[in-house]
Amino acid sequence: MDRSFKDVLGSGKFVLTSEIGPPKGTNLDKMVHHIELLKDKVDGLNLTDHQSSVMRYPSIGAALLVKEHGGEPILQMTCRDRNRLALQADLLFAHSRGIHNVLCLTGDAVVVGDHKSAKGVFDLDSSQLLACIRTMEKGKDLGGNDLDGAVSFCAGAIVTPEANPIEPQLMKFEKKIRAGAEFIQTQAIYDLDSFKRFMEYARPFGVKILAGIILLTSWRMAEFMNKNVPGVFVPQNLIDEMKAAPKGTVIRKGIEIAARMIRQIKDESICDGVHIMAIGREELVPEIIDEAGLGNGRQIPSNTPEQRQ
16 A cells, blocks of 8 residues: 555545445455456455345455455444444454554445344434544543544545435535544436536535546446446446447447547546445456546546645
């Protein structure tokens, strides 16, 4: 690692992150392969926490694996599966093992996953988890008890800029910043004009914002997200572009679209960086990065002004 994720956020460079989904099982070979592919191309690697409420290898174990292989882990923590005792214990463990970046998430509903009879906990939400981290950094737990050794984290959260209506998201965004978010990753964006309007609102708050870019692998995927994923809208022109791709070139077209968006975000200094999500196709992320002209993303300077925390 050249610099910590927190240092990169404060450097003014164009920040580049991606994510890896842990496996459903103990075979870590594919995840290690993806870590090796990405660790030197991005400033941080998110490790998803039972994404979509599907039981998988734990995010904290995956974060340790990233660290063992020389990468910079960003630990995702959802409030769905653990009460405040377990969340605080995991934070103590993560800090003690050198994991210092956390993305706080409330978590998807249990019913969308593969253990529909499981009980969701939701003792805290993402804003409360952020506040919990800031309390623990002062040497106290949520019960008001002293800690024998405090924690220190670069903590962030998410926002959905294309939600309709947008007002509830803006309220949550402000709440997360008040709770201590240092960076914000967005859900997938495809309409950059709409995202620019969100950034006009968000920029004065002084928090670093990374635009979420999900790789489109087919036009059917785009239509599925439009119908089934709240807050995600793929414009018709992008769906038509995917449909028009010759047989055998659809993935290449998706890479081209993602890279084009990243270039525009960087060239126009729309926000502070991007978070690339390939969802099971992590091996394609280096192609997206290269197509976007970022090369080794951790060493490319940014034109983006340092305006957010």
